[in-house]
Amino acid sequence: MVLYLSQWFPTFRRGRIMALFMSAIPVSGLLGSPFSGWILNHFGAGQAGLAGWQWMFLLQGIPTIILGALAYFLLSDSYANAKWLTPHERSVLEADHAEDLASKPKTTTDSLLAVFKNPAIWAFGLIYFCIQSGVYAINFWLPSIIKNLGFSDNLVIGWLSAIPYLLAAVFMLLVGRSADLRKERRWHLVVPMLMGAVGLLIAVNFATTPAIAILGLTIATMGALTGLPMFWPVPTALLSAGAAAGGLALINSMGQMAGFLSPYLVGWVKDSTGSTDAALYLLAGVIVCGSVLALRMTRTLKV
Numbered sequence: 001m002v003l004y005l006s007q008w009f010p011t012f013r014r015g016r017i018m019a020l021f022m023s024a025i026p027v028s029g030l031l032g033s034p035f036s037g038w039i040l041n042h043f044g045a046g047q048a049g050l051a052g053w054q055w056m057f058l059l060q061g062i063p064t065i066i067l068g069a070l071a072y073f074l075l076s077d078s079y080a081n082a083k084w085l086t087p088h089e090r091s092v093l094e095a096d097h098a099e100d101l102a103s104k105p106k107t108t109t110d111s112l113l114a115v116f117k118n119p120a121i122w123a124f125g126l127i128y129f130c131i132q133s134g135v136y137a138i139n140f141w142l143p144s145i146i147k148n149l150g151f152s153d154n155l156v157i158g159w160l161s162a163i164p165y166l167l168a169a170v171f172m173l174l175v176g177r178s179a180d181l182r183k184e185r186r187w188h189l190v191v192p193m194l195m196g197a198v199g200l201l202i203a204v205n206f207a208t209t210p211a212i213a214i215l216g217l218t219i220a221t222m223g224a225l226t227g228l229p230m231f232w233p234v235p236t237a238l239l240s241a242g243a244a245a246g247g248l249a250l251i252n253s254m255g256q257m258a259g260f261l262s263p264y265l266v267g268w269v270k271d272s273t274g275s276t277d278a279a280l281y282l283l284a285g286v287i288v289c290g291s292v293l294a295l296r297m298t299r300t301l302k303v
């Protein structure tokens with residue numbers, strides 16, 4: 001989707017566009033958390049031979065399959081062959097892309113082989129890994145962490161889990177708009193990343209005070225999730241159209257490794273120590289390291 005959107009929108013619009021697209025992540029948490037809590041309560045005793053969690057997977061998975069099939073028919077590869085665009089809209093997009101192409105930095109990578117030889121691409125992959133480490137830990141473990149604060153009812157846990165996602169969706173859109181208006185990427189990426197780390201530290205250190213701990217989790221969710229849309233305008237501006245697919249795939253593949261390592265780490269630490277505290281400390285440190293690297297890379301590349 002990042003590659004797809006980069007073919008539709010120029011660099012100077014991608015902050016808002018990426019934020020708008022990725023706001024679906026916290027919105028899904030906002031709606032899905034209480035819905036999941038309701039499913040677990042309603043189907044908890046098991047119905048039709050399925051456990052509550054199995055009903056949750058089934059009811060939430062079916063719409064995804066349907067939308068996946070519809071996407072094939074509804075999405076156009078690019079604005080050039082989108083029949084629903086008016087001539088004026090197509091001319092605006094063409095002008096935007098011409099301007100974007102003219103402003104490409106001299107560091108633009110022109111071949112797939114050069115992508116794999118470019119240390120900047122690997123550095124961006126590492127930054128994305130650090131961001132995703134926090135995102136996956138929050139997405140997978142937020143309800144469990146809230147439950148450990150002393151809440152037991154699944155519906156209550158669902159509603160409390162929705163609070164961080166609600167504020168994250170709003171914050172994401174505001175930061176994306178600010179990044180485009182100010183034409184500034186560096187601090188609009190780094191500050192949310194640091195917010196993610198600080199929020200995790202607050203949640204750990206105030207675990208005995210649920211209100212403050214939930215505030216920390218909210219700050220962490222706002223920061224970590226906002227780091228996703230604020231990250232992608234940087235490498236998409238770096239890569240040429242010919243190398244974008246390979247470069248973005250490499251960066252994304254490195255980041256998605258966190259999808260296994262981060263939740264697994266939290267679960268392993270919880271099983272070993274009975275608490276998620278040590279894992280959250282470690283993840284906060286990973287995010288800080290990623291933010292330091294992001295500061296260096298955005299300064300060097302001046303994107």
